Amino acid sequence: MTAPARALTGVLREFGALFSMALDVVVGVFRRPVRVREVVQQFWFIASVSILPAALVSIPFGAVITLQLGSLTAQIGADSFNGAASVLAVIQQASPIVTTLVVAGAGGSAICADLGSRTIREEIDAMRVLGVSPVHRLVVPRVVAAMAVAALLNGMVSVVGVCGGYVFNVVVQDGTPGAFLSSFSALAQLPDLWVGELKALVFGFLAGLVAAYRGLNPRGGPKGVGDVVNQSVVITFLLLFFVNFVISVVYLRIVPAKGA
Protein backbone atom coordinates (compact mmCIF):
# COMPACT_ATOMS: atom_id res chain seq x y z
CA MET A 1 0.00 0.00 0.00
CA THR A 2 1.33 3.45 -0.86
CA ALA A 3 1.78 6.13 1.75
CA PRO A 4 -1.24 8.28 0.77
CA ALA A 5 -3.50 5.24 0.65
CA ARG A 6 -2.31 4.23 4.10
CA ALA A 7 -2.92 7.73 5.42
CA LEU A 8 -6.42 7.71 3.93
CA THR A 9 -7.32 4.36 5.48
CA GLY A 10 -5.89 5.65 8.75
CA VAL A 11 -8.21 8.66 8.69
CA LEU A 12 -11.18 6.52 7.68
CA ARG A 13 -10.41 4.08 10.46
CA GLU A 14 -10.36 6.90 13.01
CA PHE A 15 -13.70 8.20 11.81
CA GLY A 16 -15.13 4.69 11.78
CA ALA A 17 -14.03 4.18 15.38
CA LEU A 18 -15.53 7.56 16.31
CA PHE A 19 -18.83 6.57 14.73
CA SER A 20 -18.90 3.18 16.39
CA MET A 21 -18.31 4.85 19.72
CA ALA A 22 -21.11 7.29 18.95
CA LEU A 23 -23.44 4.32 18.45
CA ASP A 24 -22.19 2.71 21.66
CA VAL A 25 -22.94 5.94 23.50
CA VAL A 26 -26.44 6.20 22.02
CA VAL A 27 -27.17 2.62 23.05
CA GLY A 28 -25.52 3.19 26.42
CA VAL A 29 -27.78 6.14 27.23
CA PHE A 30 -30.73 3.77 27.44
CA ARG A 31 -28.94 1.00 29.29
CA ARG A 32 -29.21 0.44 32.98
CA PRO A 33 -27.88 1.33 35.47
CA VAL A 34 -28.21 5.05 34.79
CA ARG A 35 -25.27 6.92 36.30
CA VAL A 36 -27.24 9.80 37.75
CA ARG A 37 -24.52 10.86 40.17
CA GLU A 38 -21.84 10.93 37.53
CA VAL A 39 -24.10 12.88 35.14
CA VAL A 40 -24.91 15.47 37.80
CA GLN A 41 -21.25 15.83 38.78
CA GLN A 42 -20.14 16.25 35.18
CA PHE A 43 -23.01 18.60 34.43
CA TRP A 44 -22.05 20.76 37.35
CA PHE A 45 -18.41 20.72 36.34
CA ILE A 46 -18.98 21.60 32.67
CA ALA A 47 -21.54 24.25 33.56
CA SER A 48 -19.27 25.86 36.13
CA VAL A 49 -16.37 26.22 33.68
CA SER A 50 -18.59 27.30 30.75
CA ILE A 51 -21.17 29.78 32.05
CA LEU A 52 -18.94 32.80 32.56
CA PRO A 53 -16.90 32.50 29.34
CA ALA A 54 -20.08 31.86 27.36
CA ALA A 55 -21.75 34.98 28.72
CA LEU A 56 -18.64 37.07 28.19
CA VAL A 57 -18.24 35.86 24.61
CA SER A 58 -21.92 36.28 23.75
CA ILE A 59 -22.13 40.00 24.68
CA PRO A 60 -19.60 41.20 22.09
CA PHE A 61 -20.86 38.61 19.63
CA GLY A 62 -24.42 39.97 19.77
CA ALA A 63 -23.09 43.51 19.78
CA VAL A 64 -20.94 43.02 16.68
CA ILE A 65 -23.83 41.54 14.75
CA THR A 66 -26.08 44.46 15.70
CA LEU A 67 -23.42 47.05 14.92
CA GLN A 68 -22.73 45.57 11.49
CA LEU A 69 -26.40 45.18 10.67
CA GLY A 70 -27.24 48.57 12.19
CA SER A 71 -25.06 50.52 9.80
CA LEU A 72 -26.25 48.37 6.89
CA THR A 73 -29.96 48.70 7.69
CA ALA A 74 -29.56 52.45 8.29
CA GLN A 75 -28.17 52.87 4.76
CA ILE A 76 -31.19 51.20 3.18
CA GLY A 77 -33.58 52.85 5.57
CA ALA A 78 -34.64 49.71 7.37
CA ASP A 79 -33.57 50.70 10.90
CA SER A 80 -36.77 49.33 12.34
CA PHE A 81 -35.76 45.79 11.34
CA ASN A 82 -32.53 45.93 13.31
CA GLY A 83 -33.93 43.90 16.16
CA ALA A 84 -35.40 41.29 13.84
CA ALA A 85 -32.12 40.60 12.08
CA SER A 86 -30.21 40.54 15.34
CA VAL A 87 -32.57 38.00 16.89
CA LEU A 88 -32.50 35.80 13.81
CA ALA A 89 -28.71 35.75 13.59
CA VAL A 90 -28.12 35.26 17.29
CA ILE A 91 -30.72 32.57 17.91
CA GLN A 92 -30.23 30.53 14.78
CA GLN A 93 -26.47 30.71 14.28
CA ALA A 94 -24.41 32.60 16.81
CA SER A 95 -25.79 31.21 20.01
CA PRO A 96 -25.42 27.45 19.37
CA ILE A 97 -21.96 27.96 17.96
CA VAL A 98 -20.74 30.18 20.77
CA THR A 99 -22.18 27.76 23.30
CA THR A 100 -20.43 24.79 21.82
CA LEU A 101 -17.14 26.54 21.26
CA VAL A 102 -17.12 27.25 24.96
CA VAL A 103 -18.39 23.80 25.98
CA ALA A 104 -15.76 22.13 23.77
CA GLY A 105 -13.00 24.53 24.68
CA ALA A 106 -13.56 24.63 28.43
CA GLY A 107 -15.47 21.44 29.26
CA GLY A 108 -14.37 19.16 26.41
CA SER A 109 -10.68 19.81 26.82
CA ALA A 110 -10.96 19.06 30.54
CA ILE A 111 -12.86 15.82 29.82
CA CYS A 112 -10.27 14.83 27.24
CA ALA A 113 -7.33 15.54 29.54
CA ASP A 114 -9.01 13.70 32.42
CA LEU A 115 -9.78 10.56 30.39
CA GLY A 116 -6.39 10.73 28.67
CA SER A 117 -4.43 10.77 31.88
CA ARG A 118 -6.60 7.98 33.26
CA THR A 119 -5.84 5.93 30.17
CA ILE A 120 -2.09 6.30 30.44
CA ARG A 121 -2.24 5.49 34.14
CA GLU A 122 -3.98 2.21 33.13
CA GLU A 123 -7.09 3.18 35.08
CA ILE A 124 -9.26 2.57 32.03
CA ASP A 125 -7.70 -0.85 31.49
CA ALA A 126 -8.26 -1.62 35.15
CA MET A 127 -11.90 -0.63 34.79
CA ARG A 128 -12.34 -2.90 31.76
CA VAL A 129 -10.68 -5.72 33.66
CA LEU A 130 -13.05 -5.20 36.57
CA GLY A 131 -15.83 -5.93 34.09
CA VAL A 132 -17.07 -2.34 33.80
CA SER A 133 -17.37 -0.75 30.38
CA PRO A 134 -15.65 2.64 30.41
CA VAL A 135 -17.97 3.83 27.63
CA HIS A 136 -21.00 3.18 29.79
CA ARG A 137 -19.45 4.24 33.08
CA LEU A 138 -17.50 7.33 31.98
CA VAL A 139 -18.29 8.41 28.43
CA VAL A 140 -22.10 8.27 28.45
CA PRO A 141 -22.50 10.50 31.54
CA ARG A 142 -20.05 13.01 30.10
CA VAL A 143 -21.76 13.16 26.73
CA VAL A 144 -25.20 13.48 28.35
CA ALA A 145 -23.89 16.23 30.62
CA ALA A 146 -22.31 18.08 27.71
CA MET A 147 -25.59 17.90 25.77
CA ALA A 148 -27.61 19.17 28.71
CA VAL A 149 -25.20 22.00 29.41
CA ALA A 150 -25.13 23.01 25.75
CA ALA A 151 -28.92 23.04 25.47
CA LEU A 152 -29.40 25.08 28.63
CA LEU A 153 -26.47 27.37 28.01
CA ASN A 154 -27.81 28.02 24.54
CA GLY A 155 -30.87 29.69 26.07
CA MET A 156 -28.73 31.89 28.26
CA VAL A 157 -26.36 32.83 25.45
CA SER A 158 -29.33 33.75 23.22
CA VAL A 159 -30.76 36.06 25.86
CA VAL A 160 -27.41 37.65 26.72
CA GLY A 161 -26.53 38.03 23.02
CA VAL A 162 -29.82 39.73 22.16
CA CYS A 163 -29.52 41.95 25.23
CA GLY A 164 -26.00 42.92 24.18
CA GLY A 165 -27.28 43.76 20.72
CA TYR A 166 -30.10 45.79 22.22
CA VAL A 167 -27.80 47.82 24.43
CA PHE A 168 -25.37 48.60 21.62
CA ASN A 169 -28.14 49.43 19.18
CA VAL A 170 -29.90 51.76 21.56
CA VAL A 171 -26.92 53.37 23.27
CA VAL A 172 -24.25 53.46 20.56
CA GLN A 173 -26.31 53.67 17.40
CA ASP A 174 -29.20 55.70 18.77
CA GLY A 175 -31.68 53.05 17.70
CA THR A 176 -35.27 53.20 18.94
CA PRO A 177 -35.85 50.78 21.81
CA GLY A 178 -39.46 50.15 20.85
CA ALA A 179 -38.62 49.41 17.23
CA PHE A 180 -35.89 46.99 18.25
CA LEU A 181 -38.25 45.05 20.50
CA SER A 182 -41.32 45.14 18.31
CA SER A 183 -39.48 43.87 15.25
CA PHE A 184 -38.42 40.71 17.10
CA SER A 185 -41.09 38.62 15.48
CA ALA A 186 -40.95 40.31 12.09
CA LEU A 187 -38.43 37.87 10.64
CA ALA A 188 -37.89 35.32 13.37
CA GLN A 189 -40.36 32.55 14.13
CA LEU A 190 -40.73 29.84 16.72
CA PRO A 191 -39.03 27.04 14.69
CA ASP A 192 -35.87 29.18 14.69
CA LEU A 193 -35.69 28.73 18.42
CA TRP A 194 -36.25 24.99 18.10
CA VAL A 195 -33.54 24.56 15.52
CA GLY A 196 -31.19 26.61 17.69
CA GLU A 197 -31.81 24.24 20.59
CA LEU A 198 -31.49 21.20 18.34
CA LYS A 199 -28.16 22.47 17.10
CA ALA A 200 -26.98 23.03 20.64
CA LEU A 201 -27.93 19.46 21.56
CA VAL A 202 -26.17 17.96 18.54
CA PHE A 203 -23.09 20.11 19.04
CA GLY A 204 -22.99 19.23 22.72
CA PHE A 205 -23.11 15.55 21.78
CA LEU A 206 -20.26 16.04 19.31
CA ALA A 207 -18.15 18.00 21.78
CA GLY A 208 -18.54 15.35 24.50
CA LEU A 209 -18.06 12.48 22.10
CA VAL A 210 -14.93 13.78 20.39
CA ALA A 211 -13.38 14.76 23.71
CA ALA A 212 -14.05 11.31 25.17
CA TYR A 213 -12.93 9.48 22.04
CA ARG A 214 -9.64 11.33 21.79
CA GLY A 215 -9.14 11.03 25.53
CA LEU A 216 -9.51 7.25 25.48
CA ASN A 217 -6.98 6.86 22.66
CA PRO A 218 -3.84 8.81 23.50
CA ARG A 219 -0.57 7.89 21.86
CA GLY A 220 2.46 7.45 24.02
CA GLY A 221 2.58 8.88 27.48
CA PRO A 222 1.94 12.32 28.98
CA LYS A 223 2.95 14.14 25.79
CA GLY A 224 0.27 12.16 23.97
CA VAL A 225 -2.37 13.45 26.40
CA GLY A 226 -1.45 17.04 25.53
CA ASP A 227 -1.67 16.20 21.85
CA VAL A 228 -5.09 14.58 22.06
CA VAL A 229 -6.53 17.51 24.03
CA ASN A 230 -5.32 19.79 21.28
CA GLN A 231 -6.71 17.51 18.59
CA SER A 232 -10.06 17.07 20.31
CA VAL A 233 -10.69 20.82 20.34
CA VAL A 234 -9.62 21.24 16.71
CA ILE A 235 -11.64 18.25 15.50
CA THR A 236 -14.71 19.42 17.42
CA PHE A 237 -14.50 22.89 15.84
CA LEU A 238 -14.14 21.44 12.34
CA LEU A 239 -17.06 19.06 12.83
CA LEU A 240 -19.08 21.82 14.43
CA PHE A 241 -18.98 24.19 11.48
CA PHE A 242 -19.57 21.40 9.01
CA VAL A 243 -22.56 19.99 10.88
CA ASN A 244 -23.89 23.51 11.42
CA PHE A 245 -23.77 24.06 7.68
CA VAL A 246 -25.65 20.84 7.02
CA ILE A 247 -28.33 21.49 9.63
CA SER A 248 -28.82 25.09 8.46
CA VAL A 249 -29.24 24.08 4.82
CA VAL A 250 -31.68 21.31 5.68
CA TYR A 251 -33.60 23.61 8.03
CA LEU A 252 -33.95 26.39 5.46
CA ARG A 253 -35.25 23.81 2.98
CA ILE A 254 -37.80 22.33 5.36
CA VAL A 255 -38.98 25.49 7.15
CA PRO A 256 -39.47 28.40 4.76
CA ALA A 257 -38.42 31.82 6.02
CA LYS A 258 -41.18 33.99 7.39
CA GLY A 259 -43.09 35.87 4.73
CA ALA A 260 -41.48 33.91 1.93
Added chain:
Amino acid sequence: MGVEVVVEGLGKSFGTQAIWRDVTLTLPAGEVSVLLGPSGTGKSVFLKCLIGLLRPERGRVLINGVDLCTCAERDTYEIRKLFGVLFQDGALFGSMSVYDNIAFPLREHTRKSEKEVNRIVMSKVDMVGMLGAERKLPGEISGGMRKRAGLARALVLDPSIILCDEPDSGLDPVRTALLSQLLIDLNAQLDATILIVTHNITVARTVPDNLGMLFRRELVLFGPRELLLTSDVPVVAQLLNGRKNGPIGMSEERDTAEDPALPPEDPDNVRGIVPQLEPTPGLPRRDAVRRRKLRLMQSLHTLPTPARQAVLTTMTPTDLDDYDTWRRRTSAIPIATRKTTTPTTRVEEPAPRSRWWSKR
Protein backbone atom coordinates in the same frame (compact mmCIF):
# COMPACT_ATOMS: atom_id res chain seq x y z
CA MET B 1 -11.05 -23.87 42.91
CA GLY B 2 -9.21 -22.02 40.19
CA VAL B 3 -9.86 -22.14 36.50
CA GLU B 4 -7.53 -23.58 33.91
CA VAL B 5 -6.25 -21.16 31.29
CA VAL B 6 -5.25 -22.67 27.96
CA VAL B 7 -3.24 -20.62 25.50
CA GLU B 8 -2.82 -22.05 22.02
CA GLY B 9 -0.53 -20.72 19.31
CA LEU B 10 -0.93 -17.13 20.40
CA GLY B 11 0.77 -14.49 18.26
CA LYS B 12 0.70 -10.72 18.58
CA SER B 13 2.30 -7.98 16.56
CA PHE B 14 2.08 -4.22 16.48
CA GLY B 15 2.13 -3.19 12.84
CA THR B 16 4.91 -5.16 11.21
CA GLN B 17 6.77 -5.82 14.45
CA ALA B 18 6.03 -9.21 15.95
CA ILE B 19 6.01 -9.13 19.75
CA TRP B 20 5.98 -12.92 20.11
CA ARG B 21 4.46 -15.73 18.15
CA ASP B 22 3.17 -19.22 18.66
CA VAL B 23 2.97 -19.13 22.44
CA THR B 24 1.33 -22.29 23.72
CA LEU B 25 0.96 -23.03 27.40
CA THR B 26 -1.52 -24.18 29.98
CA LEU B 27 -1.82 -22.60 33.38
CA PRO B 28 -2.98 -25.53 35.51
CA ALA B 29 -6.01 -24.78 37.64
CA GLY B 30 -5.19 -23.46 41.08
CA GLU B 31 -1.43 -23.40 40.65
CA VAL B 32 0.98 -20.49 40.80
CA SER B 33 2.91 -19.82 37.60
CA VAL B 34 5.58 -17.26 36.83
CA LEU B 35 6.30 -15.94 33.37
CA LEU B 36 9.85 -14.67 33.16
CA GLY B 37 11.53 -12.67 30.51
CA PRO B 38 14.13 -9.98 30.12
CA SER B 39 12.78 -6.43 29.83
CA GLY B 40 10.99 -5.65 26.59
CA THR B 41 9.97 -9.17 25.61
CA GLY B 42 6.28 -8.43 25.68
CA LYS B 43 5.38 -9.89 29.05
CA SER B 44 2.86 -7.18 29.83
CA VAL B 45 1.43 -7.47 26.32
CA PHE B 46 0.96 -11.19 26.96
CA LEU B 47 -0.92 -10.42 30.14
CA LYS B 48 -3.15 -7.93 28.33
CA CYS B 49 -3.93 -10.51 25.66
CA LEU B 50 -4.84 -12.97 28.38
CA ILE B 51 -7.52 -10.62 29.74
CA GLY B 52 -8.72 -9.56 26.31
CA LEU B 53 -7.49 -5.95 26.54
CA LEU B 54 -5.48 -6.55 23.38
CA ARG B 55 -6.62 -8.84 20.63
CA PRO B 56 -3.87 -11.15 19.38
CA GLU B 57 -3.82 -11.83 15.65
CA ARG B 58 -3.35 -15.55 15.99
CA GLY B 59 -4.25 -18.29 18.37
CA ARG B 60 -6.73 -18.78 21.17
CA VAL B 61 -7.06 -18.14 24.87
CA LEU B 62 -9.54 -20.59 26.34
CA ILE B 63 -11.13 -20.01 29.70
CA ASN B 64 -13.99 -22.29 30.70
CA GLY B 65 -14.21 -23.29 27.07
CA VAL B 66 -14.71 -19.74 25.77
CA ASP B 67 -12.17 -18.28 23.39
CA LEU B 68 -11.41 -14.82 24.72
CA CYS B 69 -9.85 -13.73 21.42
CA THR B 70 -12.96 -14.06 19.31
CA CYS B 71 -15.93 -13.89 21.67
CA ALA B 72 -18.36 -10.97 21.71
CA GLU B 73 -17.65 -7.98 23.89
CA ARG B 74 -20.50 -8.84 26.23
CA ASP B 75 -18.98 -12.29 26.93
CA THR B 76 -15.58 -10.70 27.43
CA TYR B 77 -16.98 -8.56 30.23
CA GLU B 78 -18.59 -11.62 31.81
CA ILE B 79 -15.38 -13.67 31.69
CA ARG B 80 -13.35 -10.80 33.09
CA LYS B 81 -15.31 -11.07 36.31
CA LEU B 82 -13.36 -14.30 36.92
CA PHE B 83 -10.14 -12.32 36.83
CA GLY B 84 -8.37 -10.26 39.41
CA VAL B 85 -5.58 -8.25 37.90
CA LEU B 86 -2.82 -6.43 39.73
CA PHE B 87 -1.40 -3.75 37.44
CA GLN B 88 2.17 -2.53 37.64
CA ASP B 89 1.33 0.65 39.48
CA GLY B 90 -1.87 -0.63 41.06
CA ALA B 91 -3.93 1.39 38.54
CA LEU B 92 -6.14 2.77 41.29
CA PHE B 93 -8.77 5.34 40.32
CA GLY B 94 -7.12 8.61 41.25
CA SER B 95 -10.35 10.39 42.10
CA MET B 96 -11.52 7.83 44.66
CA SER B 97 -10.18 6.98 48.10
CA VAL B 98 -8.51 3.63 48.62
CA TYR B 99 -11.70 2.38 50.30
CA ASP B 100 -13.91 3.40 47.37
CA ASN B 101 -11.42 1.87 44.96
CA ILE B 102 -11.62 -1.46 46.72
CA ALA B 103 -15.40 -1.22 47.01
CA PHE B 104 -15.78 -0.30 43.32
CA PRO B 105 -16.18 -3.84 41.89
CA LEU B 106 -18.67 -4.74 44.64
CA ARG B 107 -20.77 -1.66 44.04
CA GLU B 108 -20.72 -2.20 40.29
CA HIS B 109 -21.41 -5.91 40.14
CA THR B 110 -23.31 -6.87 43.26
CA ARG B 111 -26.38 -5.63 45.05
CA LYS B 112 -24.79 -5.89 48.46
CA SER B 113 -25.75 -3.43 51.16
CA GLU B 114 -23.21 -0.81 52.22
CA LYS B 115 -22.78 -2.68 55.50
CA GLU B 116 -21.82 -5.87 53.72
CA VAL B 117 -19.56 -3.98 51.30
CA ASN B 118 -17.85 -2.43 54.30
CA ARG B 119 -17.28 -5.84 55.89
CA ILE B 120 -15.75 -7.33 52.73
CA VAL B 121 -13.63 -4.29 51.93
CA MET B 122 -12.25 -4.06 55.46
CA SER B 123 -11.36 -7.77 55.45
CA LYS B 124 -9.39 -7.31 52.22
CA VAL B 125 -7.78 -4.14 53.54
CA ASP B 126 -6.70 -6.13 56.56
CA MET B 127 -5.45 -8.97 54.38
CA VAL B 128 -3.04 -6.68 52.53
CA GLY B 129 -2.10 -4.90 55.75
CA MET B 130 -3.45 -1.46 54.95
CA LEU B 131 -5.71 -0.82 57.94
CA GLY B 132 -5.73 2.88 58.76
CA ALA B 133 -4.86 4.04 55.25
CA GLU B 134 -8.16 3.21 53.58
CA ARG B 135 -9.50 6.78 53.60
CA LYS B 136 -6.48 8.21 51.79
CA LEU B 137 -6.37 9.07 48.12
CA PRO B 138 -4.05 7.04 45.87
CA GLY B 139 -1.90 10.14 45.36
CA GLU B 140 -1.18 10.31 49.09
CA ILE B 141 0.25 6.83 49.61
CA SER B 142 3.51 5.19 48.59
CA GLY B 143 4.02 3.00 45.54
CA GLY B 144 4.12 -0.17 47.59
CA MET B 145 0.86 0.71 49.29
CA ARG B 146 -0.76 1.50 45.94
CA LYS B 147 0.28 -1.92 44.76
CA ARG B 148 -1.19 -3.62 47.82
CA ALA B 149 -4.39 -1.59 47.50
CA GLY B 150 -4.57 -2.67 43.85
CA LEU B 151 -4.21 -6.26 44.99
CA ALA B 152 -7.01 -5.82 47.51
CA ARG B 153 -9.26 -4.43 44.77
CA ALA B 154 -8.38 -7.36 42.53
CA LEU B 155 -9.44 -9.73 45.33
CA VAL B 156 -12.85 -8.42 46.40
CA LEU B 157 -14.83 -10.42 43.89
CA ASP B 158 -13.05 -13.65 44.92
CA PRO B 159 -11.43 -14.19 41.52
CA SER B 160 -10.60 -17.63 40.15
CA ILE B 161 -7.62 -16.30 38.23
CA ILE B 162 -5.20 -13.70 39.58
CA LEU B 163 -2.76 -12.02 37.22
CA CYS B 164 0.09 -9.90 38.55
CA ASP B 165 2.09 -7.59 36.35
CA GLU B 166 5.54 -7.20 37.92
CA PRO B 167 4.47 -7.22 41.56
CA ASP B 168 8.07 -6.48 42.55
CA SER B 169 8.78 -3.42 40.41
CA GLY B 170 9.59 -0.45 42.59
CA LEU B 171 9.55 -2.43 45.82
CA ASP B 172 12.50 -3.19 48.08
CA PRO B 173 13.51 -6.85 48.49
CA VAL B 174 11.80 -7.14 51.87
CA ARG B 175 8.48 -5.83 50.58
CA THR B 176 8.83 -8.04 47.54
CA ALA B 177 9.32 -11.06 49.78
CA LEU B 178 6.29 -10.10 51.85
CA LEU B 179 4.19 -9.66 48.73
CA SER B 180 5.34 -13.06 47.44
CA GLN B 181 4.34 -14.56 50.77
CA LEU B 182 0.97 -12.84 50.48
CA LEU B 183 0.40 -14.35 47.05
CA ILE B 184 1.25 -17.83 48.28
CA ASP B 185 -1.05 -17.35 51.27
CA LEU B 186 -3.81 -16.23 48.93
CA ASN B 187 -3.33 -19.30 46.83
CA ALA B 188 -3.64 -21.44 49.93
CA GLN B 189 -6.85 -19.69 50.99
CA LEU B 190 -8.60 -19.16 47.66
CA ASP B 191 -7.06 -21.92 45.54
CA ALA B 192 -7.01 -19.48 42.63
CA THR B 193 -4.91 -19.85 39.52
CA ILE B 194 -2.15 -17.24 39.75
CA LEU B 195 0.12 -15.95 37.00
CA ILE B 196 2.93 -13.59 37.93
CA VAL B 197 4.82 -11.76 35.23
CA THR B 198 8.22 -10.59 36.40
CA HIS B 199 11.94 -10.52 35.85
CA ASN B 200 12.75 -10.83 39.50
CA ILE B 201 14.89 -13.93 39.98
CA THR B 202 14.07 -14.43 43.63
CA VAL B 203 10.36 -14.41 42.95
CA ALA B 204 10.85 -16.80 40.05
CA ARG B 205 12.93 -19.21 42.09
CA THR B 206 10.88 -19.34 45.25
CA VAL B 207 7.23 -18.63 44.47
CA PRO B 208 5.84 -20.61 41.54
CA ASP B 209 4.81 -24.16 40.86
CA ASN B 210 5.40 -23.59 37.16
CA LEU B 211 7.82 -21.37 35.34
CA GLY B 212 7.88 -20.08 31.81
CA MET B 213 10.19 -17.82 29.92
CA LEU B 214 9.68 -15.47 26.99
CA PHE B 215 12.72 -14.54 24.94
CA ARG B 216 13.34 -13.38 21.41
CA ARG B 217 9.67 -13.35 20.43
CA GLU B 218 9.02 -16.88 21.59
CA LEU B 219 8.16 -18.89 24.63
CA VAL B 220 11.46 -20.64 25.32
CA LEU B 221 10.19 -23.06 27.92
CA PHE B 222 7.18 -23.56 30.10
CA GLY B 223 6.89 -26.27 32.69
CA PRO B 224 7.23 -27.27 36.31
CA ARG B 225 9.71 -25.21 38.32
CA GLU B 226 12.12 -28.13 38.55
CA LEU B 227 12.35 -28.18 34.75
CA LEU B 228 13.48 -24.58 34.39
CA LEU B 229 15.57 -24.37 37.54
CA THR B 230 17.69 -27.31 36.38
CA SER B 231 17.58 -26.34 32.73
CA ASP B 232 20.67 -26.12 30.56
CA VAL B 233 19.05 -23.85 27.98
CA PRO B 234 21.51 -20.91 27.89
CA VAL B 235 18.94 -18.10 28.13
CA VAL B 236 17.07 -19.71 30.99
CA ALA B 237 20.24 -20.40 32.92
CA GLN B 238 21.52 -16.89 32.31
CA LEU B 239 18.37 -15.12 33.42
CA LEU B 240 17.76 -17.32 36.45
CA ASN B 241 21.30 -16.63 37.60
CA GLY B 242 21.32 -12.97 36.61
CA ARG B 243 24.66 -13.37 34.84
CA LYS B 244 25.90 -10.85 32.34
CA ASN B 245 27.45 -13.46 30.05
CA GLY B 246 25.03 -15.23 27.79
CA PRO B 247 22.64 -14.73 24.94
CA ILE B 248 20.80 -11.83 26.62
CA GLY B 249 22.52 -8.54 25.83
CA MET B 250 21.95 -4.96 26.83
CA SER B 251 19.53 -4.15 24.04
CA GLU B 252 16.67 -6.36 22.93
CA GLU B 253 17.63 -6.12 19.26
CA ARG B 254 21.08 -7.54 19.79
CA ASP B 255 19.98 -10.59 21.72
CA THR B 256 21.35 -13.67 20.03
CA ALA B 257 20.23 -17.22 20.02
CA GLU B 258 23.61 -18.82 20.52
CA ASP B 259 25.59 -19.03 23.70
CA PRO B 260 28.87 -17.13 23.74
CA ALA B 261 31.70 -19.14 25.29
CA LEU B 262 31.11 -19.08 29.02
CA PRO B 263 33.81 -19.24 31.61
CA PRO B 264 33.23 -22.77 32.92
CA GLU B 265 33.70 -21.82 36.56
CA ASP B 266 31.33 -18.91 36.87
CA PRO B 267 31.43 -17.66 40.46
CA ASP B 268 27.85 -16.36 40.21
CA ASN B 269 26.49 -19.69 39.22
CA VAL B 270 23.81 -20.48 41.75
CA ARG B 271 21.92 -23.01 39.72
CA GLY B 272 19.84 -25.46 41.60
CA ILE B 273 16.53 -25.76 43.25
CA VAL B 274 15.68 -23.67 46.24
CA PRO B 275 12.76 -24.71 48.42
CA GLN B 276 9.42 -23.22 47.48
CA LEU B 277 7.66 -20.73 49.75
CA GLU B 278 5.18 -22.29 52.16
CA PRO B 279 1.99 -20.62 53.31
CA THR B 280 2.22 -18.83 56.64
CA PRO B 281 1.76 -21.32 59.52
CA GLY B 282 -1.86 -21.49 60.59
CA LEU B 283 -3.25 -21.25 57.07
CA PRO B 284 -4.57 -24.31 55.25
CA ARG B 285 -2.13 -26.33 53.16
CA ARG B 286 -2.05 -25.56 49.45
CA ASP B 287 -4.14 -28.14 47.70
CA ALA B 288 -2.40 -27.22 44.44
CA VAL B 289 0.82 -28.83 45.69
CA ARG B 290 -0.83 -32.22 46.04
CA ARG B 291 -2.53 -31.97 42.65
CA ARG B 292 0.67 -30.86 41.01
CA LYS B 293 2.69 -33.72 42.43
CA LEU B 294 0.20 -36.21 41.10
CA ARG B 295 0.28 -34.52 37.71
CA LEU B 296 4.07 -34.51 37.67
CA MET B 297 4.30 -38.18 38.60
CA GLN B 298 2.02 -39.00 35.70
CA SER B 299 4.20 -37.13 33.20
CA LEU B 300 7.53 -37.85 34.83
CA HIS B 301 8.90 -39.68 31.82
CA THR B 302 8.61 -36.55 29.68
CA LEU B 303 10.98 -34.55 31.87
CA PRO B 304 14.76 -34.49 31.36
CA THR B 305 16.80 -36.43 33.91
CA PRO B 306 17.89 -33.58 36.24
CA ALA B 307 14.34 -32.29 36.50
CA ARG B 308 13.03 -35.81 37.04
CA GLN B 309 15.45 -36.36 39.90
CA ALA B 310 14.55 -33.02 41.40
CA VAL B 311 10.87 -33.88 41.25
CA LEU B 312 11.43 -37.28 42.83
CA THR B 313 13.32 -35.82 45.78
CA THR B 314 10.30 -33.68 46.67
CA MET B 315 7.91 -36.62 46.82
CA THR B 316 6.72 -37.76 50.23
CA PRO B 317 5.37 -41.26 50.87
CA THR B 318 1.83 -39.86 50.86
CA ASP B 319 2.38 -38.42 47.38
CA LEU B 320 3.62 -41.77 46.14
CA ASP B 321 0.57 -43.45 47.67
CA ASP B 322 -1.62 -40.98 45.82
CA TYR B 323 0.12 -41.85 42.61
CA ASP B 324 -0.28 -45.58 43.30
CA THR B 325 -4.01 -45.14 43.86
CA TRP B 326 -4.26 -43.25 40.59
CA ARG B 327 -2.37 -45.99 38.78
CA ARG B 328 -4.52 -48.72 40.19
CA ARG B 329 -7.60 -46.78 39.23
CA THR B 330 -6.48 -46.21 35.66
CA SER B 331 -4.65 -49.47 35.00
CA ALA B 332 -7.90 -51.10 33.96
CA ILE B 333 -7.79 -48.94 30.88
CA PRO B 334 -5.67 -50.45 28.09
CA ILE B 335 -2.25 -48.84 27.83
CA ALA B 336 -2.79 -47.54 24.33
CA THR B 337 -5.61 -45.21 25.29
CA ARG B 338 -4.36 -44.29 28.72
CA LYS B 339 -3.52 -40.66 29.09
CA THR B 340 -0.31 -39.64 30.76
CA THR B 341 -1.48 -36.21 31.75
CA THR B 342 -4.41 -35.26 33.88
CA PRO B 343 -7.55 -35.50 31.83
CA THR B 344 -8.55 -31.97 31.09
CA THR B 345 -11.95 -30.92 29.93
CA ARG B 346 -12.05 -31.16 26.20
CA VAL B 347 -12.96 -27.99 24.48
CA GLU B 348 -15.03 -28.25 21.39
CA GLU B 349 -13.54 -26.69 18.32
CA PRO B 350 -15.68 -23.60 17.71
CA ALA B 351 -17.38 -23.45 14.36
CA PRO B 352 -15.41 -21.16 12.08
CA ARG B 353 -17.04 -17.80 12.28
CA SER B 354 -18.11 -16.60 8.92
CA ARG B 355 -16.99 -13.09 8.33
CA TRP B 356 -18.51 -11.36 5.41
CA TRP B 357 -15.77 -8.78 5.33
CA SER B 358 -12.76 -11.08 5.21
CA LYS B 359 -11.92 -13.76 2.75
CA ARG B 360 -10.66 -16.90 4.33
